[in-house]
Amino acid sequence: MTRDVIALTPTMPDPKTVLAGLFAGGPDLTVGTLANGAVVQLCAPSGLPLVSVEAPLFVQVPGEAERLLGDGVPAPDGPFWWTEARAATAWEEAGRLAGSFAGRVTAVLGGSVWPPRTAHTAVVELPADLPAPDQAPPPALDVLTDKAAVVIQDRPVVAMTSWMSDALHIATTADLALQIVTPPHARLSQATRTALQGHPNRWVVQHPDNRYYDGLSGAVLHWQDGQFTPVRGEDGTARPAAAFAPATDSGERQLLLSIRARHSAEDSLVLAGALETAFRHLTGAPPAGWSTAEPVNLPWSRRQVTALARRRAPRPTWLIAVGNPSRPALATIHVSRTPAGVEEDVTLAIGFGLGETPAVDTIAPLAEALAAEHGLVSMLTSLRAARRDLTIPPRWETPPIPLAFTLGPDAVRKVGLTHARRPPIDATPISLGPADGPALHYPLGDGSDPSVWETLKALTRHLTA
Structure with a gap:
């Protein structure tokens, strides 16, 4: 799943603090920028982007960290800065790099990191055989085919973040399906649910037994011809997943x-x-x-x-x-x-x-x-x-x-x-x-x-x- 790491800090990460975080992979890493400098990328010596760090966002609205990340991550009192690092999912080292970046930022500025156990300050050693950058999808995506733009997420709430907006824009512009893959404990925000209404966009839920189903329709899915599509019976109808059964009415x-x-x-x-x-x-x-x-x-x-x-x-x-x-x-x-x-x-x-x-x-x-x-x-x-x-x-x-x-x-x-x-x-x-x-x-x-x-x-x- 996506190794997104978020630093919540009481003060804005200044350039020196960000630079200290960017040394998480040692001196061999290079730094690049996208979107007129709004995104900073940690790249391997080959030029392959491993971690993309978005410009810090000043959150002045109460309750947003709890709404999107759950109560387990204490946000700083009052307004705070939200700095998000998105690690490439294909390489395990990228996730550790993102954790080291966030850990170094909060070590200087205070605050907290989501997910909590990902923060550290160690230097991450990289393998020597990382591929060339032309083999990597755009930073907002995890898989890009001629049929679908796939985003893999493991968050309590899959929100319509700026990353997700970029993914939706890429998919819409190229006439592709936006397909968001999550574990079964994830939920969608109302805004993300609205964005997925258009066909052929999908919410793909990965069941623990490595099967997939549509989180909005319940149809069992499989990967076929570069996208997730329904598994159809002999009569052509989609098969419903047992995990999609209705929950007990809670009174809400x-x-x-x-x-x-x-x-x-x-x-x-x-x-x-x-x-x-x-x-x-x-x-x-x-x-x-x-x-x-x-x-x-x-x-x-x-x-x-x-x-x-x-x-x-x-x-x-x-x-x-x-x-x-x-x-x-x-x-x-x-x-x-x-x-x-x-x-x-x-x-x-x-x-x-x-x-x-x-x-x-x-x-x-x-x-x-x-x-x-x-x-x-x-x-x-x-x-x-x-x-x-x-x-x-x-x-x-x-x-x-x-x-x-x-x-x-x-x-x-x-x-x-x-x-x-x-x-x-x-x-x-x-x-x-x-x-x-x-x-x-x-x-x-x-x-x-x-x-x-x-x-x-x-x-x-x-x-x-």
């Missing part, structure tokens, strides 16, 4: 919202108002932080989000936002410029534990606020039995069940108010806002009856007819 729940908002493209526009409003209604506070990758490192700021989206326009912008650790909440927001204006697509998940009541009663007031102030086009609210910490295990999980659907005032006007008020379902829509231009909120159920999906389909057909 996730409240899920999919929000679309649209705005006029004006100089005064400040983005992410819908996302912040949803956080305030459902968690009692705005997001704690935002970023373009995980860990989420920047304190929440709508103006900074807007500034980034403006710099990237007309290209779309994708961001992550997280809440306070006391109430797990994670959102992604996709900002795009369209002929109709500026559109924001927000997905928000909020976790509730056993004995905690999901904030269902706040959905209608939230919908009204979004319709009145934040350009609501539509909002779908669902409930599912799933982990409070919002991570995805490689087990079968029950699909979400719709609770309500809201149609924004402009969409109601386009459909026709009379038509929109008379859906072929038992639910009576609730008018939100002014009588001459309301939004319509359709309660669908309490989140316990899967047949509500058919009700939602009937409503959608009616509204798009």
Whole structure:
């Protein structure tokens, strides 16, 4: 598995400290850079990259180390620096090099290392027969074929880090499948789960008996023609893995919202108002932080989000936002410029534990606020039995069940108010806002009856007819 090593330090690793860490392999190693100096590489005398060290990241958002690495790695008090070293998986010495780099950095600056037992300060001796660098994949990948870009990970939570973003970019640009290989104890973050939705991307789980299965569909997999593909029976169907059996219901729940908002493209526009409003209604506070990758490192700021989206326009912008650790909440927001204006697509998940009541009663007031102030086009609210910490295990999980659907005032006007008020379902829509231009909120159920999906389909057909 990937030998990623992370140093968490209370102060920034300065060039001298980084240089001390880079001598982990002795004087014969060479140092190179990538991405305009953002990545430093430890290379063998042959030029083969063994360890790639990313520029230190200043994490100012509480709870990120615990969310992604678990409680076993104590993060420094207050904001801290996250310095990640990614070792090439093909050579055992590379993993020890990464451990020595991180150990030397924390020996100077204090802090902690993940995984804890990898840190040391010894010089690592390298074999003399390491191959030429043209035989190695890019640092973000472990295997690269003409079919797939493969990343091997052994982390508690496989997050959408900048490394993973690079891997996804490489795969997408080359029209390859991104395939993430993990042990069965690993889980995906919501952001990584979203990135794997597109076919033919896969989460490949390696079972202890050296078999493989898809962590999202349960299909048994094997390596064939340069990629992991399903093992199919004589009838052509994929065979399910026994390890994908559903877990016992723990009583934990996730409240899920999919929000679309649209705005006029004006100089005064400040983005992410819908996302912040949803956080305030459902968690009692705005997001704690935002970023373009995980860990989420920047304190929440709508103006900074807007500034980034403006710099990237007309290209779309994708961001992550997280809440306070006391109430797990994670959102992604996709900002795009369209002929109709500026559109924001927000997905928000909020976790509730056993004995905690999901904030269902706040959905209608939230919908009204979004319709009145934040350009609501539509909002779908669902409930599912799933982990409070919002991570995805490689087990079968029950699909979400719709609770309500809201149609924004402009969409109601386009459909026709009379038509929109008379859906072929038992639910009576609730008018939100002014009588001459309301939004319509359709309660669908309490989140316990899967047949509500058919009700939602009937409503959608009616509204798009």
